[in-house]
Amino acid sequence: MHKLIRTTLFLMLLYRSSASAQDTTLLNLLNDSLSNHHQPDVVTGTFKATQIINTPTVQAPAKRSLQFLIMHRFGRLNEGGYALFGLDNATIRFGLDYGITDWLAVGVGRSSLEKTYDGSFKLKLLRQTTGKIPVSVSLYELLTYTTLRYSDKPFLTSRFRTAYTSQLLIAKKISSKLSLQLTPAFMHFNLVKNPADKNNIWEIGLGGRIKITKRMSINAEYNYLPDNQVVTDRVYHSLSLGLDIETGGHVFQLVFSNSQGMIGPYYLAKTMDRWGKGGIFFGFNISRSFSFKK
Template sequence: MTMAKRIILLSLLWGAFTYNCLAQEDLLKLAETQDSTQADYTSATFKAVRLLNGHTIETNRAGELLFLISHRFGTLNSGAYELWGLDQATIRLGLEYGFTDRFTAGIGRSSLEKTYDGFLKYKLLRQKETGMPLTLTLFTSAAIKTLKWIEPTVEEQFKYRLTYTYQALLARKISEHISLQVAPTLIHRNLVPLASDENNVYALGAGGRVKLSKRTTFNAEYFYLLPGETADQFKNTLSLGVDIDTGGHVFQLMATNAQGMIEPLFIPRNAGSWSQGDIYFGFNISRVFQIRKDKAE
């Protein structure tokens, strides 16, 4: 195991130890409102629970149910016949519920490879005005590919359809206008195409946002595959976009070289290249509903 891989793994191990409906209410104001007992905690590091493709350190408030629609069109280089990607599309629908202000669970289904996923997020550490310099959220997920089995040389077993993701999301709100995040990542695949391929894929995500106005931000996100067979075969994922808070929804518009919308698809299996025009236009739309009201932690 290389030193870089050891650093990623140690980061993950250290992290493991150490929305009646608000139809008209401004989500930004909701996110920035704090209970008086939490006045010292930094809030609204990011506008949404996704940076672009990947998760942010943000979790839902207790009793909030978030409905997320994610959509990616085809590549711009597909030409006029495909209307530059508009004739081709993949979608993911997801539900995410905040059991507490710091613990969120979610499920989703992607049309790409008919994949179901479930995840857990727990905000272990919270940035404070004095003391704690950053926020740490632990993330884990499992994904199940349900396409009909087409590999005749491998016995069809349920376990071979599973992929697991582990992340330590560390972020700091540097100012009211700038927030940065890093995401050491481990993805374990129970089945890989070749014996020489890696079951464990290590990557380092990085990104951030710049506040352009009260309701808009510019976001960037990059996932770097650590050297190995996977990095030799696939591309790093780069995504650029904007968040727009409309007062009832958060729209995220983006351009990315990855078609997948969950970690096992857009990190270790991304074949798109910006330089070759493999650019997917996409968006996320999130809506929050208050299912129950709890006191803030």
């Protein structure tokens, strides 16, 4: 009988304590329910900008938003004090990119280098998803058309002025700070300087970013051009370093690169300068995003 009373008292105590602990019990109930029903997350913000430095990233303008991009490179640092270490000279590219859907963006641009117009699209094929898809993959297709007049080359028809660049962008956001991108590329030039130069050129790029604060990151990209493809000109692999600073709808990128050109065929296959000799172009990219949603 005593035992029964003791059990009852114990149960009553247990009951009371469970009542007072109800607060956290309710929260635990919700947390359990949440982890049971939770859907995998699509990884966002792999990079801050639509380009690492020159190489396009898996980021693209969202549906119904327009990005205005200014890419600017001064002259070579080794031009010396007379040209204020390259600051007297500049090449520039203006670009407009628009998100038609969340997986397709189209763009147009114009570079002062060889007065080149370009048209492009970026197609999102895969999006990195936690526990499901390890990488984001996009396809970037770029068509370039140079309009620089050569009085000595009357044979330069529109066909010969056109080149095509395809890049497969394979990116992984490894942590909230570190993202890497592997970028195999294929280019086709309708015209090359000599028969020994290849019309079809393969190239592979590796790039990434490390965030140093929430709104700043250090970026780097290296584009490796295998030998015996461009032989007439002495070309080098493109190496670029940059600093991203993001402020609301703007991304500023400060850039050092041995490539003067900022679009596919130029930085991938026409990089004529090298870091070792001070053939470094300082410059910046500035993007501004406009959304046409309410």
